[in-house]
Amino acid sequence: MLREGLTRVAEALATPLVPADYFDMFDPLRKGADLRGRIEEIHMETADAATIVIRAGADWAGHVPGQYVRIGVDIDGVRTWRPYSLTHGPRGDGRISVTVKAVPDGLVSNHLVRHTKPGTLVHLEQAAGDFVLPPEGGRFTFITAGSGITPVIGILRNLFPVTDDGVLRLERSDNFDIVVVHVAPSQPESIFIDNLRSLDEAGAIRLIARYDDQHGILDVNALGELVPDLAERTTYACGPGGLLDALESFHDTKEVPLQVEKFRATYVEPGEGGTVTFAKSGVTIDVDGATTLMEAAEEAGVLMPSGCRMGICFTCVLPLKEGVVRDLRNGEITSVTESDNVRVQTCINAAAGACTFDH
C-alpha cells in the first residue's frame, strides 16, 4: 500500500518521464530496470576469439546450458543487437558469459573482441533457444563448425566442469553419452579445442576433430563412418547455414532426430527492390528499387503515415522488422534483422531486398 503510494508520487514527479529514467542514471542493473549487463572481464581464447563475462541485471531469469542471449552493443553510437550462445552453464558467481569470434567484416564481433573494455554497459534480452539437452540424459552427437561450438561448450561445461584437478564427473552427468564432431578450417583457429580435448582425455566425451586443411572438407554423407552409431543417437548441430541444410537432408533420409541451432544472418546483401510485407495491414507487394516505400504502399492501398514527403519531418517512420532499404537521396543502406528496433523513413527509402514492416 505504502509502496504503491510512493510509486504514484514518484510517477507524478517524474512526468513526462518515468521514475526509471532517473533511477537508471544511478543503478542501471537494479531490479525492475530494462535488462542490461555490465561487462566485467574479457579473456582472449585465441587470436581472434574472446570470452566475455557479464554481470547481468537483477532481473536476469537464468538460462539452461545451450541457450543464447541477444546482446545490444552501442557501436559508433548505434545500438546493434546480436545473439550469442551462453558458454557457461549457470555460474556460481551469478555472472553470464559468451564467447565471441571476430569474423572478417563482423561489426559486432570485432567490436566485442577487440575494442570493448571491462565496465561497458550492454543491453540484454532474456536467454532463449531450445538447443538444450533433456535433463534425464541419453545418447547424443554434437556436430559443430567454427563458432558453432559455443552453445555446445555451454552444455558440456555444465555437465563436466573442468577444475584444476581435472574434469569433474558428476552423478547427474552419468547418463549422458556424447560424441562431439568439431569442424574447423585448421587447428589453431579452433576455439575451446583444449577444453574439448581434456574432456576427451578424461573420457567424458568422445571428440572427433576435423580440420579442413588436414582432413579435407567434411562430407556430411560420410558421417556414418565417423560416428558408426549415429542412428542410435540424437544429433545436435550448430554452425553455418550450408552445413545445417546438408545435415537436415541427411538426417531426414536416415530418419535420425536432429536439433539445430541457427543464428540468423546478420547482414543481407542489398539488391534492387524486393518483396515488401506490411504485416498488420496484411499486404504484400513487389516493388522496384526506385520507388519509395511510401509511394508503393499507398499505391497498394496501405494507409501510410506521411508528412513532408521529402525526408525531413520523420512523421512517416515505420518499424522495419527485417529487411534492407536504400535511402534514395544518398544510397545509404539500412540492413535490419529481428528486434533491432529500427524505424525507417518510408518517404525517402526504397526496398533493397525483402522487407517486413510492423504496420
Place this chain on the structure above:
Amino acid sequence: MTVIQKQAESDNPVAHLTPEDIEAIGSELERIRQEILDSRGESDAAYIRKVIDVQRKLELGSRAVLLFSLFPPAWFVGTAGLSLAKILENMEIGHNVMHGQWDWMRDPKIHSRTWEWDNASPSEQWKHAHNEVHHTYTNVVGKDNDLGYGIMRVDEDQRWSPFFLFQPMWNFINACFFEYGIAAYDLQLGRNLQKKHRSNPEFRARAKQVLRKIGRQAKKDYLIHPLLSGPSALHTMSANFTANLVRNLWTHSVIMCGHFPEGVATFEKKSIEGETKDEWYIRQMLGSANIDGSKLMHLMTGNLSFQIEHHLYPDLPSNRYAEISVQVKALFDKYDLPYVTGSLPKQVYSAWHKIVRLSLPNDFMGMTNKTPAPVAMPKRTQTAEAVA
C-alpha cells in the same frame, strides 16, 4: 518583409542567381550533409547522453534544494537551477530529439517516436505542427502558421485588421505563457473553436490529450512538489511558477529570433508549386535568422541560434550545427546571399520592432515602411522564357 516574389528586382537577394547557381548551392548543401552523416558516431551519441544526464541531475538537484525554498538562498538557487534544467530539456534535448536528430542511435529511450517533453503540448501534436507543417512550408505566407502563430501579423503581406493593434500585448502574454500558447497553436484552437469544428471528434480527442498533459504537468509543479516541501510549499510553488515563466520567456525570445527579425524573407504560396529540393534549400537559407553568441548561449538555445543550419538540416544532430555553419556561411558569401544574424538583444529587438510596426497598417502615416530588403526566386520557367 514582403514575399520575395513581389519585390523589385534590385531588392531581391536571389535575383542574381542563375538556375545553375541554385542547383550548385543545392549540391554543395547535400555534400555538407553527407559529410556530417559520414562522421556521425560515438562522440555525438556521447554528447546527447551527457546533456541528458546533466539536465536530469540538475533538475533533481534543483528540486531537492527547493524542498527548503522557505530559505531565500535555497529559493534562488533552486529556481535558477530548475529554470536552466527546463530550458535544456525543452531546447537542446526535447526539440531536437523530437526532430529525429538522434533516431540513428537506435536507442528506444532517445527517439522521436517515444520522447515526451516538459511542455504543455503533447509531443505528437507538436511534431505535426512543427516538424511537418512549419519545417516543410517555412515562411510561406498562408501555409506556415508559425508566421505570427495565427494571432499576429509579422509580414506586410498578411492582411491588417484592427485586431492586430493589440498584438504587442498578445505577444507579451504569449511569451509569458508560451507553453500553453504552443499547445493551443498545435491544437489550431482558433480555427477549431469555431462552431462548425467544435464538435469534431478528432479535435475533441486531441483537446482531451492536451488537457491531460497540462493536468499532469501542473500536478507535478504546483501540487506534488510543493506538498513534498512541507512548510516551504508556497515557496516551492512560486519557484516552479518562476522557472516555467523564465523558460517560457527564454524559449519565446529564441523562437522569435528564428524567423521574425528584419531581413528574413517570406514567400508566396504559388512560389512553392513544383519546388525542387534545391529551391527548398534556398527558401530555408533566406527564411531563417541566426543568433551570435558563446558556446553556452548556443547550448541554451538548443542550437537554434543556428536556425539557418537547423532549417537546412533539421534531422542532423544539433551539436554539429556550429561546424556546419562555417561551411554554410561560406556558401552564402560565395553566392552573395544575406546571412541574417546578430546578437540576442539585437535580434530580439528587431523581432519586437517588427511586431510593433506591423500592428499598424502598411504605410501608416509614412512611418511603417520597412527598410528595403530582400528577394524573387529566379524560377526555372522564367529563365526558360528569358533564354527563348
